[in-house]
Amino acid sequence: MLLIHCPYCDEKRAEIEFAYAGEAHIARPNAATQGEMSDEDWSQYMFIRQNARGEHAERWWHNAGCNMFFNAIRNTVTDKFVMSYKMGQKRPSTKQIEAAKK
């Protein structure tokens, strides 16, 4: 069972307190943009995901804890969490991810 760091609680807590919530950094287009989007563009936003092999930015919900959604970098091959960060923060650069591994 994984230990997951919640950036809001700033603590590592057991996996059972959390729920997975899909790929991160897929911003919902605002109303104006939505109106301009073709069906093809919209389907990209709605349905197409990276399904990354390796480091993956994803959303987690601390539902049995502080109730906050946050982002994390997890390796989908080893299932290891590299880092987690608050909602709204940018996706970490490759450099930052490498640094976090150490």
Add this chain to the structure above:
Amino acid sequence: MSAFRKSGRGVVNIAKPLNFTFDGKTYQGAQGDTLASALLVNGVHLMGRSFKYHRPRGVVGAGSEEPNALVTFERGEGRITPNMRATALELFEGLKANSQNRTPNLKFDLGAFNNVFSMFFPAGFYNKTFMWPKSFWDKVYEPFIRNMAGLGPAPTHDDPDNYASSYGFCETLIVGAGPAGIAAALTAAKKGGRVILVDEQAELGGSLLSVNDAQIDGVAVADWLAKSLKTLAKANNVTLMPRTTAIGYWHDNFVALSERLTDHIANVEVGPAREELHRIRAGQVIIAQGGIERPLVFNGNDRPGVMLASAAQTYLNKYGVAIGNEVAVLTSHDSAYQAAFDLADANIRIPVIIDVRETISPALKTEVERRGIDLMLGASVSKTSGKLRLKSIEIYAPATESKRRVNCDALIMSGGWTPSLHLWSHSKGGIKWDTDLAAYIPDAPNEKAVCIGACNGNFGLGAALNAGNKAAGGRKQYAVEEPEFGTGVVLNSLPNYIQSSKQKAFVDFQNDVTEKDIKLAVQEGFKSIEHVKRYTTNGMATDQGKTSNLNALEIASKAVGKPIEKVGLTTFRPPYTPTTFGTFIGYRDNELFDPIRKTPMDGWAEENGAVYEPVAHWRRAWYFPKAGEDMHKAVARECKATRDSLGIFDASTLGKIEVVGPDATKFMNLMYSTSWTSLKPGGCRYGLMLREDGYIYDDGVVARMADDRYHVTTTTGGAPRVYRHMEDYLQTEFPHLDVWLTSTTEQWAVIAINGPNARKLIEPFVEGIDLSPEAFPHMAVREGTICGLPTRLFRVSFTGELGFEINVPSHYGRALWETLFEAGQQYDICPYGTETMHVLRAEKGFIIVGQDTDGTVTPHDAGMSWAVAKKKKDFVGMRSLKRSDLVKDGRKHLVGLLTEDPKTVLVEGAQIVIDPNQPKPMDMLGHVTSSYWSESLGCSVAMALVRDGFNMQGENICVPMPDGNITAKIVKPVFYDPKGERLNVV
């Protein structure tokens, strides 16, 4: 005392004899024995029958790797555990165990006819044979296979025993209390931090208990062990856990331990926990699981009396048991010699040592000669004989093609050693092939874990002790005097003059997989070891191939013609040894298994004879039958009573979310397709919630309590996901909105009062609210009191009748219900359940999300375009509603159905076609989503999703059923009071 007992050795106390029964026969063992050692003392080797061929089998090992000696452990009704290894079952006075997989008894087993025909039962036999004719599948083949399958019997009664579970934490967890584990614990204890040392056996010591003549730091092994355990027991940062198996290793050093608490105690009553699951989070895990000796693969290697050399040594040194009177030795590794010497020195006759190698070290040779043992090099065993116990072996020397028969009642074998990589593999640690050992050993770790001692390929006492010390951060070098561990060769099967197809050379004893099965699998095209494993079932028995995996790998690698390191190892999976369901369940059985949510009024419903149905995790009153009523009659009565006068219904399970904040309306406008801007405080509106993909997600009545406050209701089952959906959008997409969400589902008890007399009933109890239709119209909410209790009173209707939903703080729910029920007697008030609720709403065509919709239904499909605001700039699902597929013609629409014969009630889920006589596969138009008998209308009513249904109004469709076709007409799904006049009762 039995001639097989060698007293004064190991852990057995012969001063404390214990009686036990095996297959109904009484025997005597002693304190410290396992069932296996106690049977061996009585000269019993035959302990089981094999899985497929029902061959008589004896015990092969002395620990948890045992493949053959599986027994059913019986402690009374329901307290029956099948497939227990006799080697791990501790003896106590009155222990009762039975052998398995035999009819009628172990010595004479009818199932053994399979053995006679074994040439017809090769790998894949079932897949190849039980194919045709089709009519035999369920009548002949399945009963046959079921009868033959399985080992021990499944218990027929509930297990009355209790099981415990707990969480634990430590800095250092050490798995295995052999020399490596104990040395690690001694060092870790000194360094401080919490240390847990676990071992699956009753006595801590592991291989230290099996060796005879070794010294550690100048003292005998037994003394060193006793002293070390005393030191560890005294250390207050160390927890010693014997009888505890580390069954699995998961991410972030999370290890599950299964502790056996009472299986070794006589006359244990039901009460104290039988086993406990410990979930340990460790800073560091030191794995010292040891190694398992490999059997040799030769013709007749499964005869009772043939066992591992190390097992014979353990039986002698740990349990004081001679496994036979005349014990022959067959080996390809030096380590078997030490076992042979220990046996010989205990006055057990060793007629011959057969070594498949041409040469051995001079030192060993000297020791053999000193004991006057006959030594045959470059030879093997080509045959064994003896019906239920080994009587003799045939020795074969390939170089001279000579054969020789030797009488013996036991044969010990060693094909080298396999490091136990089970837990290491669970932790996803890497492995690499070690050519010298001819085994896989640990490579790079994936967790904060280290493998030490034999499981790391470092065999021998000194190597284990020093590795243990080092793993815990020490620098000590132990001074050890021990016989050299030595070397060996690995052969995939022993040379024989008998052709391979006529041999019975077993690789996996428990699943009866022979050498030729593995070769056959490769020959038939299975090249991957994972496929070979599944096709032959090698390593798939309850022992997970602890003794067989490496031998199978060797044979497969040779047959495939690839080096073994390219063939790879099959995956080890938890649990390490078979584990009871009780251990996993722990406290969470019976009412705690899947806790039932109950409303505040649940007790009243129970006292008044409600029949329940589960809805999400709730139990809800389904209907309230009176004496002699079935469901149909009860529901008809409840419907009529509600429409005629007054019904009372528990609606507390509705999900409720309080949406509060200056931006509450903005937020609600984004979350629902409905518009909230024009809804004034005090008003209610039906809210339709879509997912971003445009499909209906949930619905419910929403009350605006104030400018900045909404009382949202959701479907009963949808409450958690709707709350999550809202939180998700609020936190991640609309964080600029100042809104707070609170789940209030359990804060409110909700009593729905429906029927023409609803207002009359509540009027006397309500204060602070003008109930007149003018002041309190349909779809409005008011705050006041009822019976003096604060209430949010909704005027809403899910039945089409005049209706109120009374929300009060939940702990007042039952008191208010009883008051209203009492007062309602003058109106013949009728409590009704969910079934009547469903009928009444269907008569009105109100949908149930999840029943009439299925996640592919848009508001338009459901005939609810009116619930989608036209002027809003944005809401979740808005853009998707314009997707080409969602606006195209020919989508399924929600319509009403009236059957041609009004008495016929359609079956929910039934398929709909136009022409029942068309060729198959028929063109399916859709399916029935809701269907009921309507007492009020005197006919059946149904709702259905039908392709292009809105354009088929008035047309007939057909519902083909097994007993005939049913014709129905498509209508608008509002059957009762289409104008809604009944809401206006004054």
